[in-house]
Amino acid sequence: MTITNTGNLGPMILQSLAPAMLYVPTPSMNYIIVADKVSMPANGGTTIRFMRPRALQPPTVQLGNSGIDPPAQVPQRDIIDAQMAFFGTGCIINEQVILQDQEGVLAWVSERLAVAMRQAEDLILRDYIVSAASQIMAAGGGNGDNPANLGVSDFSLVAATLDTNNAYKFMSGILGEDRFGSGPVRSSYFMLSSTELQPDFDNMVGSGFISVWNYPNNASALPSEVGSVYNIRILTSSEAPVARLSSARDADVYYNTVLGKQALTHINQDGYSMQLIYRDPYYSGMLAQNATLAVKFAQAQALTQDTAIRNLLCTRLSGSVFA
Amino acid sequence: MAEYSRMAKGSFTATGAYQYVNIPFQPQKVVLVNQTNQIAGITANKVVEAMWDAGTNKTLVKGWDNNSAWNTGTVATNGISAFSANLAFQFGAQQQVVATTGGASTCNFEVTGHGYNTGDVVMFEGLYSTQYTAGMPQMCGIPFTITKVDANNFTVTWASNGSNYTNLAASPSGAYVKKVLYPDLYFPGVSVIYAITKGTSTTIKTTTPHNMVVGQEVAFRITSDWGTSQLNSLPNNTIPGSPIYGFVTSVSDAYTVVVNIDSSSYTAFTSNVAVSNVSGLTFPQMVAVGDVNTGGWPITSTSPYYPSPFVNNTGTSGAYRSINGPAIQGAFANNTRQGFFIGSGTVTPVAWSSATIMANADVVLWYAYLYDYANP
Numbered sequence: 264m265t266i267t268n269t270g271n272l273g274p275m276i277l278q279s280l281a282p283a284m285l286y287v288p289t290p291s292m293n294y295i296i297v298a299d300k301v302s303m304p305a306n307g308g309t310t311i312r313f314m315r316p317r318a319l320q321p322p323t324v325q326l327g328n329s330g331i332d333p334p335a336q337v338p339q340r341d342i343i344d345a346q347m348a349f350f351g352t353g354c355i356i357n358e359q360v361i362l363q364d365q366e367g368v369l370a371w372v373s374e375r376l377a378v379a380m381r382q383a384e385d386l387i388l389r390d391y392i393v394s395a396a397s398q399i400m401a402a403g404g405g406n407g408d409n410p411a412n413l414g415v416s417d418f419s420l421v422a423a424t425l426d427t428n429n430a431y432k433f434m435s436g437i438l439g440e441d442r443f444g445s446g447p448v449r450s451s452y453f454m455l456s457s458t459e460l461q462p463d464f465d466n467m468v469g470s471g472f473i474s475v476w477n478y479p480n481n482a483s484a485l486p487s488e489v490g491s492v493y494n495i496r497i498l499t500s501s502e503a504p505v506a507r508l509s510s511a512r513d514a515d516v517y518y519n520t521v522l523g524k525q526a527l528t529h530i531n532q533d534g535y536s537m538q539l540i541y542r543d544p545y546y547s548g549m550l551a552q553n554a555t556l557a558v559k560f561a562q563a564q565a566l567t568q569d570t571a572i573r574n575l576l577c578t579r580l581s582g583s584v585f586a
Numbered sequence: 587m588a589e590y591s592r593m594a595k596g597s598f599t600a601t602g603a604y605q606y607v608n609i610p611f612q613p614q615k616v617v618l619v620n621q622t623n624q625i626a627g628i629t630a631n632k633v634v635e636a637m638w639d640a641g642t643n644k645t646l647v648k649g650w651d652n653n654s655a656w657n658t659g660t661v662a663t664n665g666i667s668a669f670s671a672n673l674a675f676q677f678g679a680q681q682q683v684v685a686t687t688g689g690a691s692t693c694n695f696e697v698t699g700h701g702y703n704t705g706d707v708v709m710f711e712g713l714y715s716t717q718y719t720a721g722m723p724q725m726c727g728i729p730f731t732i733t734k735v736d737a738n739n740f741t742v743t744w745a746s747n748g749s750n751y752t753n754l755a756a757s758p759s760g761a762y763v764k765k766v767l768y769p770d771l772y773f774p775g776v777s778v779i780y781a782i783t784k785g786t787s788t789t790i791k792t793t794t795p796h797n798m799v800v801g802q803e804v805a806f807r808i809t810s811d812w813g814t815s816q817l818n819s820l821p822n823n824t825i826p827g828s829p830i831y832g833f834v835t836s837v838s839d840a841y842t843v844v845v846n847i848d849s850s851s852y853t854a855f856t857s858n859v860a861v862s863n864v865s866g867l868t869f870p871q872m873v874a875v876g877d878v879n880t881g882g883w884p885i886t887s888t889s890p891y892y893p894s895p896f897v898n899n900t901g902t903s904g905a906y907r908s909i910n911g912p913a914i915q916g917a918f919a920n921n922t923r924q925g926f927f928i929g930s931g932t933v934t935p936v937a938w939s940s941a942t943i944m945a946n947a948d949v950v951l952w953y954a955y956l957y958d959y960a961n962p
Contacts, residue, residue: 309910309911309912309913310913310914310917312914317828318825318827318828319825320824320825321825341803341831341875341876342803342876342877342878343875343876343877343918344876344877344879344913344914344916344917344918345917345918345919346895346910346913346914346917346918346919346920348910348919348920348922355590386673387920387922389674390673390674390771390772391772391918393674393675394674394771394772394773394775394776395772395774395775395776395873395874395918396776396873397776397805397807397871397873398776398807398868398869398871399868400866400867400868400869401866402865402866403866406865407718407865408865409723409726409727409864409865409866409867410727410866411865411866427820427821428820428827428829429827504674504675505675506675506677506709507675507677508677508680508711508762508764509677509709509711509727510711510726510727511711511712511713511723511726511727511864511865512711512712512718512760513711513712513760513762516727547589548589553589563918564918565918566875566918569805569829569873569875570805570819570820570829
């Protein structure tokens with residue numbers, strides 16, 4: 264008996280495209296979350312200027328009974344300038360791709376361009392902070408390196424530094440509730456950290472670290488939040504800055520940005536925020552063969568309260584590799 | 587027809603054997619003409635033309651070899667290459683530190699065939715002569731601009747002959763240096779201090795270009811390990827909570843500024859920190875926090891009417907302009923960029939005697955291309 268099988272009568276078309284696209288691994292974009300947002304007006308030059316008044320001397324000397332006015336004070340202010348910069352990228356797509364490919368090429372390329380733009384926005388803020396914010400080396404973890412791995416005393420020191428600088432915290436605290444395993448959360452600054460540090464945070468459970476899952480309620484928790492230590496709530500991302508093999512003992516150095524309100528400002532250009540630009544093949548050469556898809560945007564950034572931001576540098580407790 | 591290709595041309599006067607050229611794309615082909623050598627005619631060991639192609643990644647040269655014969659050659663390493671300075675923390679390869687020699691204001695590093703150029707920024711790791719108890723780990727993690735001594739030696743500015751420093755010898759395990767490829771993507775920012783001269787005004791010296799201008803407002807973050815912690819902006823005992831800033835009153839060079847803070851009575855700066863205190867040691871820092879300027883950068887004989895900011899210096903040799911337009915002096919600005927790099931590698935074969943593509947004061951014409959179609 265002869266059995267007909269796919270060896271001698273196979274399908275004419277071997278493959279079938281699955282109905283949904285797979286997800287694209289994309290880091291949490293934390294830096295834009297904590298930035299103040301300001302718009303620079305159109306026709307306003309190249310540079311945005313921020314003004315911050317300085318405190319006046321509190322009049323703690325009594326007037327006495329002489330009837331003579333005390334000397335006048337001269338008010339002063341600090342000025343912070345930031346120059347606008349323009350960015351963009353795009354793709355040139357031949358009409359045959361659009362015509363013949365089974366999937367909606369223009370749709371998913373548009374989506375990727377938009378995400379690329381948002382990620383650029385975040386990476387620019389990240390690298391700017393690395394270049395502009397002052398640093399504190401972690402000393403609390405005790406691995407002997409410089410910087411050391413994180414210990415709870417580092418969180419305490421940085422929070423105290425920002426408090427001494429009269430920085431504003433982002434979040435009010437979360438009151439304790441009668442829920443097993445939970446604990447109250449203090450009013451907090453944010454710390455933007457690497458996902459690679461999460462084992463170190465877990466290692467501090469019971470000695471200061473409260474997982475977001477152990478908050479009395481996590482209604483105010485952000486999607487990338489992993490927990491808190493004292494007055495600092497921790498957001499992690501795989502795109503947080505890491506200087507590989509850069510410590511005194513040749514370990515990776517992590518830049519944890521701890522900041523309060525108004526420490527970092529993101530400035531967009533009025534009338535020039537994110538633009539997705541599609542140009543039909545009609546606008547290409549004489550045979551109108553190529554379409555273009557592109558994004559462009561303008562952005563400036565400034566540390567508007569230098570006293571309210573620090574990069575807490577650290578190494579890890581163990582040097583295991585994430586593969 | 588080349589609908590999407592890019593072409594660019596220009597010229598520059600070399601300030602050394604290497605040069606970054608910023609253009610709006612990463613080229614696939616670069617052609618250079620050393621106009622100075624071409625005009626000079628037959629002169630021994632002079633490159634007249636150079637060409638680099640991304641497909642083969644080879645730098646090919648023509649010119650007069652060491653016997654004054656017209657010859658060809660290649661720059662096998664550190665020739666021409668495209669670059670994209672876009673993200674922080676891009677490093678060159680780690681290289682073994684063979685030995686160090688500490689001095690009062692500089693430290694010499696022996697690194698066999700380091701390949702660095704004067705002006706490059708490097709970082710050190712593992713500078714221990716005896717693991718974790720002696721050596722120069724105080725310098726680890728700090729970005730330093732180097733001065734090339736020879737192919738195997740360079741110096742950085744740091745007082746490194748104190749009692750807490752021990753020279754390294756015989757290639758200690760784990761002692762490395764690596765190049766920071768793009769240390770100046772954003773400016774001005776935070777700089778590490780290597781010396782402070784006290785007085786009615788205060789002179790600050792930094793390990794890398796400070797990118798400050800006259801009128802820049804600055805803050806200091808100096809722990810007591812380094813002495814002059816009184817410069818710190820907080821705490822302020824006069825107006826509690828109000829930070830104390832200084833203003834830059836003059837810029838001596840790319841690494842030196844004078845700030846209008848009277849530091850006469852302050853503690854002297856020292857880098858002689860004990861090795862046992864290195865864990866958790868925060869570096870002494872000067873931070874740009876604002877400015878009091880009202881105008882943009884002044885024009886020069888070769889600049890546009892509204893010039894963009896200078897990077898890495900203040901208008902003297904070694905500076906270059908950002909690719910942005912005009913900005914207030916002292917503003918926070920971007921310096922991400924792309925283009926091509928002309929390295930200081932030497933030409934082979936041996937008929938060429940350590941010739942480089944260019945030398946100081948040479949006028950170089952360049953032509954850069956990005957093609958619609960390239961194979962490879």
